[in-house]
Amino acid sequence: MKDNLRNRFRHCISMVLGGIFLSIVAPTGIASAQALSPQQLEMAINAHTSAGNMSAAAELVREQLDHVSDPRFQTDLLRRLAELSEAAGDPAVAAEALAALADYLGQQQPPSGERALLLIKAGDLYANAGDGRLALEAWRQGLRIAAESGQRPLADDLAGRLEAIAQNKDVSNPADRSFLAQAKDDPDLAVEAGELAASYREIGTAADKVFNARDITRFSDKGYARVKIYYATDRAREDSELPDEFYGGRRGELEYGTATVTVPLSHEPGQIEAPSIFSFTINEDPSRHIVLTSVDPAPGKDVFAGMRAHLAASDSKEAFVFVHGFNVTFSEATKRTAQMAYDMEFQGLPILFSWPSRGSTLSYIADTAVVRLSGRRLYSVLQRVASESGASRIHLIAHSMGNRAMTDALELFALSHQGDEPVFDQVLFTAPDLDAGLFSEMVRTIRRVAARVTLYASNNDWALVVSRQLHGDSARAGQGGEEILKAEDVDSVEMSALGDDMLAHSYYANNASALTDILSLFWRDVPPEQRCGMKRTAGAKGEFWQYDPSLCDGDAMLAALRVLHRGGARTLEQARALLKKSLGPNVLETIGNERIEAALAKLYNR
Secondary structure, eight states, rough: HHHHHHHHHHHHHHHHHOOSSSSOOOOSSSSOOOOOOOHHHHHHHHHHHHOOOOHHHHHHHHHTTTOOOHHHHHHHHHHHHHHHHHHHOHHHHHHHHHHHHHHHHHHHSSSSSSHHHHHHHHHHHHHHTTTOOOOOOHHHHHHHHHHHHHOOOHHHHHHHHHHHHHOOOEEEEEEEEHHHHHHOOHHHHHHHHHHHHHHHHHHHHHHHHHHHOOTTTEEEETTTEEEEEEEEEEEEESSSOSGGEEEEEEEEEEEEOOOEEEEEETTOOOOOOOOOOOGBBBBTTTTTTTTEEEEEEOOOOHHHHHHHHHHHSSOOOOEEEEOOOSOOOOHHHHHHHHHHHHHTEEEEEEEEEOOOOOTTTOHHHHHHHHHHHHHHHHHHHHHHHHHHSSEEEEEEETTTTTHHHHHHHHHHHHHHHHOSSSSSSEEEESSOSSSSHHHHHHHHHGGGEEEEEEEETTTTTTHHHHHHHHHOOOOOBBGGGGGGGOHHHHHHEEOOOGGGGGGGTTTTTTHHHHHHHHHHHHHHHHEEEEEEEEEEEEETTTTEEEEOOGOHHHHHHHHHHHHHHHHHHOHHHHHHHHHHHHHHHHHHHHHHHHHHHHHHHHHTTT
């Protein structure tokens, strides 16, 4: 029965997407034989609405769906169609338009609060139209997506409504009253509403454990989460109290502090949402953008005391230190650090080391001149992190030119380190802008202070191509392809399949698949052969690992790994049970049980 209902639901959506309505909208005599420009269409809609003819306006919009191929225009038309149809007293058409829009967005983006809200609203409209079955299916999908995307208040509200319906309580929402009236003729509707609410409550309890991390605080009523990061920087302060301008690109003395970054609850893994004239938003909005909201310098002893307090209050004893690359401002570096911590639901210490990059593509030489001095200062920072943070597992991530500072610091650390055990757990060199020969020599010294060293390289990296030209065609350590660097005891991973991110060249963090691989390393220190998407490949300098995103659903695995990392599943059996309990069968079915099972079997070496 549910399969038939879902098929019917999808059929309604396909009718809207194809511009076909089975006479739901009454003929108005107004037709458009050709596509109108947005301006022409808006003028025509205004003419109808000014005359009070909402049906004619809706029909005009529906006809334009047949002529439009631009995705942005299509989504705008579907929104307008829903709005006009509801105003015209046609809730069924409005519901189908919203459901079609949610389905369309689902082809373009991962689960999001926007899609969940569209489906819940569609369910309300179906209920008002007297179709309780389609209402229930729309609510079912909306609840699932709300749970998957962490939209807890939205999901809680709908679950409460469904529970009230199931208990035949007095309800105030017109859609709920209509649904209850239909349930008198079809009692199964109320029963299924209660079952749907109960299944969500189990998922929601697990979601609480995932999202209530200390220093990743969610303000659901405001639409964003707040992430606290710790930083060390040798940038000079600017004469500004604005967080984005607090530190500039000039050299300064080493100092410590904390920063607060907000992440919208609608955030998509790997992205740094920012205002854009193309999205008609100029000002930063925490509910839509990642925003640096505060920068608070403090004495080093106070910052490290805060780190110890953070770990004492959490279940984690981990930390990661991120060193950014060329063409990155302090503000951008804090946002990237917070984004990685949030996307991985990292419960430990997110620590940024920010060196004085000018944050300009025209300042490559200037950045080169300061980064090596910063490496000496990073050495002292790593010493303090190792001895004063309270973290027992410390991971390091360096990007692009930041690898010059990291390799210098680690070489000094290795030369001064007297212990037998590695001090650092995972050391990730991502797209290192460093001479390949020099890197190979330095890593011999560095290797003994790290449990595992991973090199992420790409043959599509714009900055490395430019760097090679500037350095007399000398190979760079971060370049991929068959010439990828092969060093002893270093896992070289070719990431070219993830594409080219142009000037940002940040494929290591702005793709959910790469984040999945990093989280696998942080969690279990697994070798490449046990990680999702890795293929052993023969290269000119020996075998290396090639990442194939088609072999690993990054978004699905990232969601699963976050739950497993939080739950501490040590065996495959524990992992299966935890995922089933935390995500629920409906979510697992959506992600794909077979894909998850195959990746887990590999991760647990089965």
